Amino acid sequence: MSGVMTTLLDLADLPEVDIPSGPLEAARNSLFDWMVCGHAGSSEPVAQKMRAFMQAEGGAGVASVFGGGLAPARMAALVNGTISHAIDFDDTHFAHVGHLSVGIYPAALAAGEAEGATKSQIIAAFLLGAEAAIRVGLVLGNGHYNRGFHQTATAGAFGATLAAGRLMGLSRAQMRAALGLCATRASGLKSQFGTMGKPLNAGIAASNGVEAAQLARLGMTSCEDGLMGAQGFVATHSDAPQPDVAPVGEWIFPAISYKFHACCHGTHAMIEGLRALLPLAPETIETITLRTNPRWLSVCNIAKPATGLEVKFSYAWLAAMVFMGRDTGAFGSYTDAAAGEAALGDIARRVAVSGDAELSDxxxxxxxxxxxxxxxxxAYDLAKGSDACALSERLIAKSRALLGDAASRLDPVLSASDVPAAELGQHIRTGI
Incomplete structure (x- = not known):
């Protein structure tokens, strides 16, 4: 069995008392942000379709779903993962190259509700699952993502499996089997970006995690090492794997980055950097030059966006919005009319973007x-983050912007106090 698989199994076995408070606080922040994004996306068209799919399939309702209702754990994970990624405003981990909360928390909460766990157990399971997913993402390397795989769904599924399996009380042998079964289920393609298939990818990760854990608990067998073994997931999905992984106890998840602007995360460092120059009258600006990691040039450098959606992926237009005083955190700012606005276009034409491999993502x-x-x-580096107090304030402000005054009902989620999973489930079903 590979060192990678051994590390994942050691993560799954780590006692909760051995987890430092800092990483747990980061995971608690992500629980809050995930629930906010889930409620904000609960009325989106894809959310309505997912709940209709859930109701058509039926089954014993044991886990809560955004927008109301109970469903089997696997289905609840599928629905909640999809809904919470519907508005694409959830957290990102740049080492993982994907979104962690939307693929792992739905699995952890569904398993936690079904098993009668507590909030602290769910948070710990999520954190360890996220650490596993990041490590799998690093093993797969940039080539996996660049080839067209969506790591939120692929590497994320292994994290969802570990989180769900831990809450289900899987033995070490069962967890190894669950991760092996996940290897033959994990999937997700970037070709779905721009469609309902992108948020579905997050739901698939969560659903696959619950399903693999459930099957392993029933005694389903798997190959010895479905991740690193011959013809395993890494061998078939990566041209240049990086098999050296961080040891247990080296916490990677706390570098998580939250979205405070309703646009591509690759543009956020620029926005934060430009905001620091305000106030600055647009008519006084001659030129704006930007250097960014070359990865983003093919993602969010649309020079002349034709739609509101394309504005979210346009450095030039977003720079113009900053100097025009537009709220980049509001969904209403990204309209088709904004894409054709002459005043924004006038500033955007002064923006020159280039790639710099010396800069990180x-x-x-x-x-x-x-x-x-x-x-x-x-200059701005998202990795520097904010201090704990400032981060909590920004997350709460984001929740108010998305959900209005009703967001205050979710504030207790940020508290360190423990509650049964059923109480979290009630917040999912009826919290807003």
């Missing part, structure tokens, strides 16, 4: 040159 640097020749440099 989370960094942006550049300069704004004014008409009088003044040069104002800017």
């Amino acid at each position: 989370m960094q942006a640097e550049g300069a704004v040159v004014l008409t009088d020749g003044t040069r104002l440099g800017f």
Whole structure:
């Protein structure tokens, strides 16, 4: 059995008392943000379709679903994963190259409700599952994502399996089998971006995790190492795997990045950097130069967006929105009319974007040159994050912006106090 599989099994076995408070706090923040995004997406068209699919299939209702109702654990994970990624406003981990909460928390909550777990147990299971998913993502390497796989769904499914299996009380042998079964189920393609298939990818990760854990508990067998073994997941899904993984006890998840702008996460470092230069009158700007990691040039560098959706993937237009005082955190800012607005286009034409391999996925640097020749440099690194108090305030402000005054009903989720999973489930069904 490979060292990677051994590390994942050791993560699954780690006692909760051995987990530091810092990583647990980060996971608690992500639980809150995930629930906010789930409620915000619960009326989206894809959410309505998923609940209709759930009702048509039926089954014993043991786990809660955004928008109301109970479903079998596997189905609840599928529905909640999809719904919570519907507005694409959830957290991102750049080492993992994907969204962790939407693929793992739905599995953890569904399994936790079914097994009568507590909030603290669900948070710990999520955290360890997220650590596993990040490690699998790093093993797969950038080539996996660049080839067209959506790591939220592929690497994320292994994290969902570990989280669900831990809450189901799987033995070490059963967990190994569950991860092996996940290897033959994990899937998800970037070709689905821009369609309802993208949020479904998150639901697939969560559903696969619950299903693999349930089957392993029933005694379903699997190959010895479905992840790293011959013709296993890594061998068939990566050209240049990186098999050296961080040991248990080295916490990677706390570098998680939250979305505070309703656009591609690759643009957020630029937005934060430019915001630091405000106030700055648009008519005083001569040029804006931006350097970003080359990865983003094919993702969010649409020079002339034709739709509101494309505005979310346009460095130039987003830079213009910052200087025009538009709220980049509001969904209402990204309209088709904004894509054709002359005032935004006038500023956007002054923006020049280039790739810089020395910058990480989370960094942006550049300069704004004014008409009088003044040069104002800017730089921002999302990895630096915010202090705990400031982060909580921003997450709460985000919840109010998305959900209004009703968001205050979710504030207790940020508390360190423990409650039964059933109480979290009630927040899912009726919290807003």
